[in-house]
Amino acid sequence: MKRRTGKVVVGLWLASWCAGLAIACSGVALPTPAPAIAQNPPTSTTTGEDLEPFVRRPADGREPLRELVREEVDRAFTRNTNPIYALLVALAVLPAIAAIGVWRIFADLHRQVEHYKAEIESLKADTLVQLQSAIREGQQSLDRLERANDRPETAPGSPLGKGTPTTLQSPQTARSSTPEPLEVAEKDREGTAMDWVKQGNQLFFEGRYEAAIAAYDRGIQLKGDYHQAWSNRGSALFHLEQYEAAIAAYDEALRIKPNYAEAWHNRGGALMQLQRYLDAIASYERATDLNKEYFEAWHDRGVALAAVEQYEEALICIDRALLFKPDYPQAWYDRGKTLAQLGRHDEANFCYEQAIHYQADYPEAWVERGRAMVALNRYEEAIECYDKAVAIDPDAAEAWYLRGVALTHLKRYEIAIRAYKQALKLQENDPRIWGDLGQALVETGVYPEAIAAYDRALQQQPKAPHLHYALARLYARQGNGALAIDYLERAMGLDREGLRSLATEDPFLEPIRQDERFWEILTG
Numbered sequence: 444m445k446r447r448t449g450k451v452v453v454g455l456w457l458a459s460w461c462a463g464l465a466i467a468c469s470g471v472a473l474p475t476p477a478p479a480i481a482q483n484p485p486t487s488t489t490t491g492e493d494l495e496p497f498v499r500r501p502a503d504g505r506e507p508l509r510e511l512v513r514e515e516v517d518r519a520f521t522r523n524t525n526p527i528y529a530l531l532v533a534l535a536v537l538p539a540i541a542a543i544g545v546w547r548i549f550a551d552l553h554r555q556v557e558h559y560k561a562e563i564e565s566l567k568a569d570t571l572v573q574l575q576s577a578i579r580e581g582q583q584s585l586d587r588l589e590r591a592n593d594r595p596e597t598a599p600g601s602p603l604g605k606g607t608p609t610t611l612q613s614p615q616t617a618r619s620s621t622p623e624p625l626e627v628a629e630k631d632r633e634g635t636a637m638d639w640v641k642q643g644n645q646l647f648f649e650g651r652y653e654a655a656i657a658a659y660d661r662g663i664q665l666k667g668d669y670h671q672a673w674s675n676r677g678s679a680l681f682h683l684e685q686y687e688a689a690i691a692a693y694d695e696a697l698r699i700k701p702n703y704a705e706a707w708h709n710r711g712g713a714l715m716q717l718q719r720y721l722d723a724i725a726s727y728e729r730a731t732d733l734n735k736e737y738f739e740a741w742h743d744r745g746v747a748l749a750a751v752e753q754y755e756e757a758l759i760c761i762d763r764a765l766l767f768k769p770d771y772p773q774a775w776y777d778r779g780k781t782l783a784q785l786g787r788h789d790e791a792n793f794c795y796e797q798a799i800h801y802q803a804d805y806p807e808a809w810v811e812r813g814r815a816m817v818a819l820n821r822y823e824e825a826i827e828c829y830d831k832a833v834a835i836d837p838d839a840a841e842a843w844y845l846r847g848v849a850l851t852h853l854k855r856y857e858i859a860i861r862a863y864k865q866a867l868k869l870q871e872n873d874p875r876i877w878g879d880l881g882q883a884l885v886e887t888g889v890y891p892e893a894i895a896a897y898d899r900a901l902q903q904q905p906k907a908p909h910l911h912y913a914l915a916r917l918y919a920r921q922g923n924g925a926l927a928i929d930y931l932e933r934a935m936g937l938d939r940e941g942l943r944s945l946a947t948e949d950p951f952l953e954p955i956r957q958d959e960r961f962w963e964i965l966t967g
Contacts (some may be wrong), residue, residue, distance in 0.1 A: 454519035466555045496568055636666035643675060652679040670699040674706045681713055689713045704733040708740045715747060722745045731763075738767040742774045749781050757781050772802035779811055788818040806836040813845055817852070825849040840869035844876050851879065857885045878910055910935035916951035931955070932964050939967060 456473055530870035643658030659676040662669055677692030693710035696703055711726035727744035730737055745760030758781055764774045779794030799805055813828030826849045832842035847862035863880040870876065881896035894917050901910050911934035919927035931952070934942055943965055954962050 447938060517861045578851060582720070585891065615798070636662040636669055636672070638662075640669065640672050640675065643672070643679075647675065647679055650681045650682075655679045668699045670696040670703055670706070673699065674703065674709065677706070677713070678709055681709070681716075684716075686713045686716045702733050704730045704737055704740070707733065708743065711740075711743060711747065714805060715743070715750070718745050719767060720750045724751075729816065736767045738764040738771060738774070741767070742771065742777065745774075746777055748783065749777070750783075754781050754785050770801045772798040772805060772808070775801065776805070776808050776811065779808075779815070783811070785820070788815045791815045792819070804835050804841065805837050806832040809835070810839065810842050810845065813842070813849070817845070817849055820854045822849045838869055839875070840866045840876075843869065844873070844879075847876075847883070848879060851883055851886075854886075859883045860887070871905055874900040874907065875912075877903070878907075878913070881913060885913075885917065890921060895916060908934045908942060911937065912942055912946075916949065919952050919955045922954060926956050927952070928960050931961070935964050935967075 457925070468733045487591075566776045628967065630705065639658050639662035643655040643662065646655035646658055656676055656679045659672045660680065662672040663676070666672070673692050673696035677689040680686075680689035680692060690710055693706045693713065696706040697710070698800065700706070705728040707726050711723040711730065714723035714726060726743060727740050727747060730740035731744060734740070741760050741764035745757040745764065748754075748757035748760060757807075758778065761774050761778045761781065765771060765778070768774070775798035777793045779791040779798065780960035781792060782788075782791040792812060792815040795815065796806045798808040799812070799855035802808070809828050809832035811823040813832070816822070816825035816828060827844060829842045829846035829849065832839050833846070836842070843862050843866035847859040847866065850856075850862060860883045863876055863883065866873070866876050874965075877896050877900035881893045881900065884890070884893035884896060894914065897910055897914050897917070899912075901907070904910065911930045915927045915934060918930060935946075948963060952961070
């Protein structure tokens with residue numbers, strides 16, 4: 444700012460100097476040269492009267508002195524014309540230059556002022572937003588404290604995750620799983636009902652759901668319109684997988700308090716378990732209508748929409764959940780799965796990375812990230828993801844299985860076989876694992892063991908055409924034409940259109956291609 448002030452002063456001084464110089468020059472006249480005076484005039488006795496005729500009229504008719512002066516003046520003026528013009532131009536231009544300089548300085552100052560004003564306005568807006576956010580969070584905290592002080596308000600965790608109640612009063616220590624009857628005066632009934640609900644919450648935390656239901660029932664006997672007791676009873680029934688009874692309890696809580704967002708949310712979770720997805724979506728929608736910032740309800744509403752293949756709508760709901768809680772790993776995970784359903788694997792990979800960022804020990808997120816890598820043909824990275832998953836959870840059968848799949852893509856069959864066998868130790872009745880193990884064994888030439896693997900897969904999935912076809916190929920390769928024809932016929936009966944062209948050119952089936960039954964099976 445000091446530098447800019449200096450520029451202003453210099454500019455004003457320069458303008459003043461130029462103006463003064465112009466004024467001074469305008470009042471100065473060009474000097475007239477005086478006649479030369481002889482230093483040593485000759486002594487003469489001639490008088491002025493005798494010389495006057497000669498001076499006035501010389502013999503040739505000219506006036507030499509006056510002409511000489513005029514010629515000298517003309518020569519001096521001609522000699523100094525260009526410098527004079529240059530001085531006049533400079534005097535004319537310098538004030539304009541000074542004015543332009545002053546204008547530019549003031550324009551720069553104006554821009555700086557506007558910039559600082561904009562920054563101040565931005566700071567004011569940011570501060571206002573932060574204050575509003577702080578006020579909102581403070582109000583929410585006050586509301587929670589008021590609920591905690593006034594009544595044993597509970598909001599059980601999302602039934603989908605089978606969580607436990609949150610924001611509970613510190614419950615009294617439960618003395619038994621079946622509380623003894625109490626004789627109380629009417630004026631103490633409400634307080635005693637609260638005590639029973641607190642005891643039920645304690646039992647809920649301990650995983651003693653039947654005893655918790657008994658405590659909630661005692662609270663309801665003392666105070667029939669106790670909506671929290673009804674809602675918590677529904678959550679305990681949910682954990683006992685009595686979903687219809689849980690829905691009935693939530694409905695009773697909502698009859699007493701229709702704007703009970705937590706009950707609408709948990710009711711949606713019970714409906715999801717019964718695969719009543721549209722009813723669940725309606726319940727979640729009621730919860731989010733009542734509480735616009737209910738991020739768990741927004742998330743579960745998105746999951747329900749994805750279950751009915753409304754993926755774009757699901758993304759909108761999950762994004763709303765992340766708007767209110769950006770560090771919500773489950774929401775990032777489910778957003779990734781939804782994007783994967785739309786074939787947007789790069790975006791899905793980013794979501795899984797976010798989920799892992801907020802919860803590093805999240806094996807499911809590592810597994811799904813591995814799936815995204817496979818979809819992008821990045822098999823080495825997929826294997827790294829599966830390795831992370833099994834490092835966190837060595838019993839993650841899906842991670843072991845998918846690791847085998849990625850290794851198979853890289854034709855590293857021996858290592859893939861070990862991964863498949865590890866998965867089968869944890870999940871022995873999965874036909875996918877048995878089938879892919881059979882394929883890896885075929886690639887290594889271990890046909891008897893491959894046949895055994897396919898047989899185990901067929902026990903779990905008897906109507907899978909690809910398994911019957913795989914056995915037909917193996918038996919044909921071993922020279923057992925009868926069994927090869929038999930399994931080929933079964934495969935064609937399940938998927939003739941899909942397998943006909945494949946069977947026509949399959950080199951494994953060459954030994955039975957001369958059999959008349961082969962062409963009868965293919966032509967139907």
